[in-house]
Amino acid sequence: MLTWTKRPEFTAWLSEVKLVNMEHLSNWEEKQMFKEFMEDHNTATFPSKKYYSLDAYYRRQMEKEMKKGFKQVKATERTVFNDEEQRRQELLRAREKHKEEQVIALKREMESGMAQAMKEQAQLREEMAYQYKLGNFEAAAAIQRRLDPDAAV
Structure with missing residues (x-):
């Protein structure tokens, strides 16, 4: 061995x-x-x-x-035993998270509202083109004013 x-x-x-x-x-x-x-x-x-x-x-x-x-x-594991500070930090994080959630919800709401407005504008443009084809220039001009109120007709 x-x-x-x-x-x-x-x-x-x-x-x-x-x-x-x-x-x-x-x-x-x-x-x-x-x-x-x-x-x-x-x-x-x-x-x-x-x-x-x-x-x-x-x-x-x-x-x-x-x-x-x-x-x-x-x-x-807790190493710091400052309960008041920890609670304050927890509340601060909760507030920040709530604010972020509100911002996200607002963005979604705005996006859905903008999408709806864009759909309505597309429908109005189609209607305006249809009125022009029919020769109804007054109705087409009224739709044009609704679509772009700042533009001169």
Whole structure:
């Protein structure tokens, strides 16, 4: 049996990369695999940084998880206990949201009103063209005044 400082990294590499169970290897096969492991280690050709130092790899993983955990905790955990200020901020956000909703509703109302007005103008233009074709110039002029009250007839 071999004893060395890279044994945890070697066993992880053996099971994850080579898909071999170390318990099923004979001593000479284990030595051959270890030579291959050290060759990859020395030439820096491992598929992951994990196999260079398991301790450092898992430490980085834990730090990442802790950072993610802290970010999630910050969103839900209260750290400031100024209830009056928090309530004031909540009311301010609610007012702003209500104003935005009112603006959106007003825009929709205006758009629908404008669409209706445009439809009416199109109908009046069609009616005006029809009156011209009939030779009813007075009715066509009246429709023209309705469509464009500022223009001189």
